[in-house]
Amino acid sequence: MKTRITETFGIRHPIFLSGMSWISVPEMVAAVSNAGGMGILATGVLGVTQTREAVRRIRELTDKPFAANVTLYFPGAKENARVLLDEKVPVINISMGKGDKIAEEVHGYGGKVIGTVVNEKHAKAAEAWADALLVTGHEAAAHGGDVTSLVLVPAIVDTVKIPVIAAGGFADGRGLAAALALGAEGVAMGTRLMMTSDSPIHQACKELALDKGIDDTVYTTRFDGQPCRILVSKGSKTAMRRGLDLPRALVNSRQIARMMGMPWAKMAVGVTASGWKNVRQLSFLANAFKAFQVSTLDGDVDKGVLPLGQVVGLVHDLPTVAEVLERIVAEADVARARLDGAFLK
Numbered sequence: 001m002k003t004r005i006t007e008t009f010g011i012r013h014p015i016f017l018s019g020m021s022w023i024s025v026p027e028m029v030a031a032v033s034n035a036g037g038m039g040i041l042a043t044g045v046l047g048v049t050q051t052r053e054a055v056r057r058i059r060e061l062t063d064k065p066f067a068a069n070v071t072l073y074f075p076g077a078k079e080n081a082r083v084l085l086d087e088k089v090p091v092i093n094i095s096m097g098k099g100d101k102i103a104e105e106v107h108g109y110g111g112k113v114i115g116t117v118v119n120e121k122h123a124k125a126a127e128a129w130a131d132a133l134l135v136t137g138h139e140a141a142a143h144g145g146d147v148t149s150l151v152l153v154p155a156i157v158d159t160v161k162i163p164v165i166a167a168g169g170f171a172d173g174r175g176l177a178a179a180l181a182l183g184a185e186g187v188a189m190g191t192r193l194m195m196t197s198d199s200p201i202h203q204a205c206k207e208l209a210l211d212k213g214i215d216d217t218v219y220t221t222r223f224d225g226q227p228c229r230i231l232v233s234k235g236s237k238t239a240m241r242r243g244l245d246l247p248r249a250l251v252n253s254r255q256i257a258r259m260m261g262m263p264w265a266k267m268a269v270g271v272t273a274s275g276w277k278n279v280r281q282l283s284f285l286a287n288a289f290k291a292f293q294v295s296t297l298d299g300d301v302d303k304g305v306l307p308l309g310q311v312v313g314l315v316h317d318l319p320t321v322a323e324v325l326e327r328i329v330a331e332a333d334v335a336r337a338r339l340d341g342a343f344l345k
Contacts, residue, residue: 001013001014001149001160001329001333003163003185003211004132004163005132005163005185006166006186008112008132009036009038009065009091009132010186011035011063011064013036013037013038013129013329014037014169014187014191015038015176015186015188015189015325015328015329016037016038016039016040016134016165016187016284017029017032017037017040018034018040018141018167018188018193019040019042019068019069019093020066020141020307021045022042022196022200022293023042023190023299024040024041024042024055024069025041025042025200026054026058026061027061027198027200028193029061029067030058030061030062030066031198031320031322032321032325033058034062034126035063035322035324035325037323037325038064038148039058039067040053040066040067040068040069040091040188041055041066041068041252042069043068043077046080046097046108047080048076049082051080052083053086054068055087056087059323065090065091066089067091067093067114068089068091068092068093069093069094069116070084070093070094070095070102071095071097071098072094072095072099072191073096073097074194075233077097077303080208080244081102085102085105085106085109087303088109088111091111091112091114092106092113092114092118093114093115094113094114094115094126094130095115095116095117095157096116099113099115099126100128100275101241106152110198111275112132113129113131113132114131114134115129115130116133116136117133117134117136118134118136118143118145118314119146119148119152120134120156120159120273123135125159127161127162129160131162132157132162132185132321133164133165134165134188135153135156135164135165135167135184136167136168136188137153137166137169138168138219139168139169139227139229139310139311140167140169141191141230141307141309142229142307143228144167144219144229144309145168145227146227148168149166149167149170149182149184150208152168153166153182153183154183157184157223158183162257163184163186164184164185164186165184165188166187166188167187167188167189168309168311168312169309170192171189171191171311171315172189172314173327173330173331173333173334173335174186174335175311175328175337176328176329176331176335177332179341180332184196191308191309191315192311193321194206195209195312195315195318197318197319197320199321200280202295202298203299205295205296205299206318208301208306209231209306209308209312209315210317212231212308213311213312213314214310214311214312214313214344216231216308217229217308217310221289222239222240222241222243222264223236223239223240224288225244225288228288228307229309229310230305230307231305231306231308233302233306234301234302235294235295235301235302235304235306236305236306239288239291239305291303291305292304292305325337
């Protein structure tokens with residue numbers, strides 16, 4: 001299957017692993033890239049040393065193209081971006097911020113840039129510096145947009161000239177075929193690839209997710225301060241009821257600072273100096289990081305919170321990453337043939 005996405009990024013299948021904290025680790029990134037797609041390393045919860053080690057580990061596991069993400073409003077994002085640039089990562093995925101300066105350096109060493117967007121305004125702005133856009137619809141796990149992929153993807157395709165990767169609601173070949181019909185030239189998948197035998201997420205979460213349907217998630221601002229889709233569970237209900245919890249955030253921020261190798265006092269001063277709006281958002285984020293970690297690593301959704309897309313209701317098994325990609329491409333061919341037949345007169 002050839003699209004502008006496969007040609008731009010030098011991959012066999014137009015399928016990407018979404019960058020998910022604690023899930024999109026080097027082994028998962030390499031598994032997707034080795035299977036013909038492109039894995040995106042999640043760096044949001046990594047310090048600079050961990051980020052460098054992760055990039056080098058990926059290169060030990062694959063000689064195929066791969067990507068790493070930078071979420072610009074996260075603490076330590078600029079420092080991690082510097083590591084990715086120094087390591088000349090082939091593709092950098094930028095979200096939640098202006099990526100022009102990073103993109104300039106990436107293009108300087110011959111790399112590519114993907115901008116993640118959730119609306120037409122941000123898509124048009126990112127077109128100035130990105131080689132492709134990852135367009136995240138309402139159905140997606142975690143931070144999707146307010147508009148469903150069925151509407152958002154064609155709207156942005158009509159707005160920009162660069163190729164679009166659709167995310168949110170895609171788990172099989174029918175979804176890939178649908179995304180192509182909407183004008184996208186590839187798909188990114190989080191929930192589907194999270195639910196594979198290669199995924200590092202706790203087995204208890206995989207088994208729990210297999211029993212969930214398309215209506216077992218909730219989209220809320222009361223978890224991490226931004227619209228976020230998570231599994232309905234005891235842990236998520238507690239988090240939403242609690243809302244902003246500054247004392248808890250203070251405790252959790254210390255753990256985050258240690259995890260990222262940053263002096264807590266320096267991080268606290270920087271956050272405080274940025275104003276109340278940012279303090280509020282990062283306080284939500286500190287608690288969210290902890291809740292995500294408890295669910296993904298410990299498998300405890302009574303205390304933790306699990307990000308899941310609505311597409312979880314379409315996932316019924318735990319194959320390998322390679323099996324998922326081959327299956328999706330085969331299913332897309334079947335869907336295309338079925339459509340060709342439907343249009344015959």
